[in-house]
Amino acid sequence: EPEVTQTPSHQVTQMGQEVILRCVPISNHLYFYWYRQILGQKVEFLVSFYNNEISEKSEIFDDQFSVERPDGSNFTLKIRSTKLEDSAMYFCASSEQLGRGEAFFGQGTRLTVV
Amino acid sequence: EDKVVQSPLSLVVHEGDTVTLNCSYEVTNFRSLLWYKQEKKAPTFLFMLTSSGIEKKSGRLSSILDKKELFSILNITATQTGDSAVYLCAVGYNQGGKLIFGQGTELSVKP
Numbered sequence: 001e002p003e004v005t006q007t008p009s010h011q012v013t014q015m016g017q018e019v020i021l022r023c024v025p026i027s028n029h030l031y032f033y034w035y036r037q038i039l040g041q042k043v044e045f046l047v048s049f050y051n052n053e054i055s056e057k058s059e060i061f062d063d064q065f066s067v068e069r070p071d072g073s074n075f076t077l078k079i080r081s082t083k084l085e086d087s088a089m090y091f092c093a094s095s096e097q098l099g100r101g102e103a104f105f106g107q108g109t110r111l112t113v114v
Numbered sequence: 115e116d117k118v119v120q121s122p123l124s125l126v127v128h129e130g131d132t133v134t135l136n137c138s139y140e141v142t143n144f145r146s147l148l149w150y151k152q153e154k155k156a157p158t159f160l161f162m163l164t165s166s167g168i169e170k171k172s173g174r175l176s177s178i179l180d181k182k183e184l185f186s187i188l189n190i191t192a193t194q195t196g197d198s199a200v201y202l203c204a205v206g207y208n209q210g211g212k213l214i215f216g217q218g219t220e221l222s223v224k225p
Contacts, residue, residue, distance in 0.1 A: 004156075031211050043157065043202065043215040056210045091156065095211055102148070103213060105156045 002026045004106035006092050012112045013082055021077045021109045023092030032075045033093040033103060034067065036060070043091070049075065082113045116141045120203050120216035128224050131193050135219045137203030138185040146206040147179055147186050148213065153199045160188070193223045
């Protein structure tokens with residue numbers, strides 16, 4: 001069964017460093033998302049991406065965040081200068097159609113900022 | 115402000131019991147309500163509901179949506195220890211693919 005894959009599964013970084021989280025969405029999907037879940041809290045929407053541009057972003061997705069689809073398969077989330085409060089599980093998701101909401105999630109990358 | 119609220123927040127049952135998980139929402143431009151199961155890491159998709167009163171069923175799990183009263187329930191019959199997980203309710207909008215999630219219900223099924 002097709003699945004969304006994310007790498008790495010766990011990343012530890014020092015405050016102020018840049019990190020890139022990688023995702024390979026399901027191959028025939030056209031819409032890509034990043035969500036995050038701080039330990040013990042709700043899953044929160046960060047950004048949606050379609051046709052090589054951001055469709056929508058939340059207030060959390062400020063200037064330190066960026067997304068990119070560098071080739072036909074990868075979808076990346078970059079955090080430019082990490083803060084302690086960026087420590088969370090980051091989930092990539094993809095869907096076939098926009099607005100159907102039937103998003104399929106990857107296993108997540110646990111980011112720990114020290 | 116749009117919100118999704120789940121109840122109870124946690125639940126402990128014994129194998130064989132039937133459980134009902136609740137999800138209420140206040141969302142402008144509602145399109146769909148989704149249920150996910152989260153075991154340790156990724157939320158895995160269970161159901162998507164868009165129409166009121168039509169039950170969706172998969173094995174021992176079933177779910178229904180009431181768009182007038184703005185809630186959904188997820189039923190699990192004959193629970194098994196493998197059903198232990200956090201169950202997430204999420205709502206999708208009419209425009210855009212964003213989902214907003216509830217805080218989840220942590221279900222623990224004891225042998």
